[in-house]
Amino acid sequence: MTEPEDKAERHKKRMQARKKIVDAGVARALEERGTVILYTGDGKGKTTAAIGTVTRALGYGYRVFVAQFIKGVWECGEKNLLTQLPEGKYSLHWHEMGTDFTWETQDFDADKAAARALWSKARVALQDEETYLVVLDELTYALNYHWLDKQEVVEAIQQRPLQQTVVITGRGAKQYLKDIADTVSEMRALKHAFSEGIAARKGIEW
Amino acid sequence: MTEPEDKAERHKKRMQARKKIVDAGVARALEERGTVILYTGDGKGKTTAAIGTVTRALGYGYRVFVAQFIKGVWECGEKNLLTQLPEGKYSLHWHEMGTDFTWETQDFDADKAAARALWSKARVALQDEETYLVVLDELTYALNYHWLDKQEVVEAIQQRPLQQTVVITGRGAKQYLKDIADTVSEMRALKHAFSEGIAARKGIEW
Numbered sequence: 384m385t386e387p388e389d390k391a392e393r394h395k396k397r398m399q400a401r402k403k404i405v406d407a408g409v410a411r412a413l414e415e416r417g418t419v420i421l422y423t424g425d426g427k428g429k430t431t432a433a434i435g436t437v438t439r440a441l442g443y444g445y446r447v448f449v450a451q452f453i454k455g456v457w458e459c460g461e462k463n464l465l466t467q468l469p470e471g472k473y474s475l476h477w478h479e480m481g482t483d484f485t486w487e488t489q490d491f492d493a494d495k496a497a498a499r500a501l502w503s504k505a506r507v508a509l510q511d512e513e514t515y516l517v518v519l520d521e522l523t524y525a526l527n528y529h530w531l532d533k534q535e536v537v538e539a540i541q542q543r544p545l546q547q548t549v550v551i552t553g554r555g556a557k558q559y560l561k562d563i564a565d566t567v568s569e570m571r572a573l574k575h576a577f578s579e580g581i582a583a584r585k586g587i588e589w
Numbered sequence: 590m591t592e593p594e595d596k597a598e599r600h601k602k603r604m605q606a607r608k609k610i611v612d613a614g615v616a617r618a619l620e621e622r623g624t625v626i627l628y629t630g631d632g633k634g635k636t637t638a639a640i641g642t643v644t645r646a647l648g649y650g651y652r653v654f655v656a657q658f659i660k661g662v663w664e665c666g667e668k669n670l671l672t673q674l675p676e677g678k679y680s681l682h683w684h685e686m687g688t689d690f691t692w693e694t695q696d697f698d699a700d701k702a703a704a705r706a707l708w709s710k711a712r713v714a715l716q717d718e719e720t721y722l723v724v725l726d727e728l729t730y731a732l733n734y735h736w737l738d739k740q741e742v743v744e745a746i747q748q749r750p751l752q753q754t755v756v757i758t759g760r761g762a763k764q765y766l767k768d769i770a771d772t773v774s775e776m777r778a779l780k781h782a783f784s785e786g787i788a789a790r791k792g793i794e795w
Contacts, residue, residue, distance in 0.1 A: 394697035394734070409788075418782045418790065422634055426774035427626065432634035434641035435667065440792040442666030460648030461641065464679075473670075491600035515792060528600070548793045565782035568632035576624045576771035584624065586646040586721060587754050 417515075417548035418565035419540060423523065423556035426570030427588075433518045433550045434461045437475070440548075441465065445515035446474040448508035450501050452530075452553075453480060453521040459589045476514075478504050491528075498530035509543045516548050523553025523560065537563055623721075623754035624771035625746060629729065629762035632776030633794075639724045639756045640667045643681070646754075647671065651721035652680040654714035656707050658736075658759075659686060659727040665795045682720075684710050697734075704736035715749045722754050729759025729766065743769055 420436075422429040433449075438461075440447050466477050480497045502525070508514050525531050540549055540563060551560060561567050577583060626642075628635040639655075644667075646653050672683050686703040708731070714720050731737050746755055746769060757766060767773050783789060 391697040414787045415790075416787065418787055418793070420633065420782075420793075424774075424777070426776075427772050428628055428634055428638035428641075428774045428776070431641035431645070432638040434644055435634075435637035435639070436641075436793060438640055438644045438670055439637070439666035439795070442668065442670035443792040445792045460645035462648065464644055464648035464674075468670075491597040548790065561779065564780060565785060565787060566633055567779035568630075568634045569777040569779050570632075570634070571630070571775040571777055573767065573773035573775050574770060576626075579771060581620045581622065581624055581771060584621075584754065586649040586651045587624070587626075587642060589645070 417543070417546050419563055420548065420550045420566045420568075421556055421560055421564035422550070422552045422568050422570060423554060423560075424569035424571050425554055426572035427575060428570045429552040429554075430520055432568075433520055433552050434465075436516065436548075436550055437461075437465060437518060440516040441468065441473045441475060444472065444474075446476075446511075446513050447516045447518070448476045448505070448511075448514050449478065449518040449520065450505040450508075450522075451477075451479045451520045452498055452501060452525040460586050476508070494528070495530040498525045498528075502531050502536070506539050509539045509547070509549070512544045512546075514544075514547060516550065517543070518550045519552070521553045522551050523556045526560070527555055527557070533559065623749070623752050625769055626754065626756045626772045626774075627762055627766055627770035628756070628758045628774050628776060629760060629766075630775035630777050631760055632778035633781065634776045635758040635760075636726055638774075639726055639758050640671075642722065642754075642756050643667075643671060643724060646722040647674065647679050647681060650678065650680075652682075652717075652719050653722045653724070654682045654711070654717075654720050655684065655724040655726065656711040656714075656728075657683075657685045657726045658704055658707060658731040666792050682714065700734070701736040704731045704734075708737050708742070712745050715745045715753070715755070718750045718752075720750075720753060722756065723749070724756045725758070727759045728757050729762045732766070733761055733763070739765065 422432050437447050437449060462477065465475055468475065478501055480501050505517065505519060508517050526533055526536060537559060543549065583589065628638050643653050643655060668683065671681055674681065684707055686707050711723065711725060714723050732739055732742060743765060749755065789795065
């Protein structure tokens with residue numbers, strides 16, 4: 384038997400074994416419902432993954448609600464594109480705190496009021512049967528700064544419609560958020576260009 | 590001094606300290622160039638973050654090239670949306686292996702040929718000054734299965750135009766990929782709904 388045949392045969396066996404595992408997983412995963420997905424950690428990709436999910440859900444024509452706690456006065460590429468899609472076909476509701484990063488404002492009361500106003504919109508979306516995806520971007524800050532009532536947020540998420548998915552992003556998610564999430568990915572920064580003196584880049588980082 | 594004032598004052602001081610750190614970071618990060626961003630690990634959010642980056646770059650009108658190694662015969666929401674944007678305004682070049690997941694095909698030679706054909710397109714994009722963002726989705730599989738020549742891939746990425754950013758995704762990235770990356774985020778699966786018996790969801794997971 385020649386060496387390439389060996390290799391092909393080994394690959395086939397490995398893939399057969401893998402297929403068995405994947406198929407068994409698919410067979411087990413039968414529960415059809417929306418989930419809570421939490422992206423946390425200090426690495427890059429949390430908001431970016433949320434935006435990817437928004438793009439995906441919109442691509443199937445689902446109604447999407449985005450609330451951005453913290454960010455909101457900067458121009459950003461995804462907002463340019465996603466909020467300018469033809470309205471009949473795509474249904475995106477995008478809301479922001481609009482108060483700049485909190486370390487720029489340094490004003491606790493103004494930030495808290497803005498966060499609470501935004502939360503009241505999110506709470507409505509979390510009760511809307513027609514909204515397929517709710518993104519609570521940077522929610523962890525609003526919770527960790529005690530702008531929002533933790534109990535109220537947890538309950539609103541838990542009492543949402545069965546088919547609705549919620550994506551939460553932000554550093555420093557506390558255990559109670561991990562507890563209510565079905566999926567938790569922690570983005571670990573093994574390396575970050577910014578720390579190496581490379582500027583955050585238009586169209587990539589924002 | 591009343592308690593709320595204390596709190597506001599403490600918040601202000603914390604935010605002032607934080608602003609100092611953030612501003613110092615921005616002042617240091619002066620190098621303007623494209624980077625290599627690597628999303629790896631076994632958690633959710635790698636491809637999704639890449640798609641978020643694509644949405645962001647397109648939103649500024651930049652030319653984007655996407656090569657999906659592995660996936661490619663399934664319908665997916667982001668493809669529906671992004672490949673149907675008006676062509677004059679957005680410039681997206683999306684290519685796939687189109688051979689289904691490799692554990693379905695179990696055919697080493699067919700997968701290898703498909704991966705190499707796709708790589709030859711990616712290599713052209715990696716030389717194109719007009720392409721702002723190149724996404725090599727699930728590239729780690731194509732490398733780890735030895736479908737592609739590691740040295741050739743590394744050199745093509747390193748020799749790309751200075752202003753071009755490359756996003757690489759996939760589990761099990763080897764050290765040589767981490768070495769050439771400017772930013773590495775490892776997505777750690779702290780929890781995954783799929784393992785708990787919840788089906789992968791249309792418009793969210795694909």
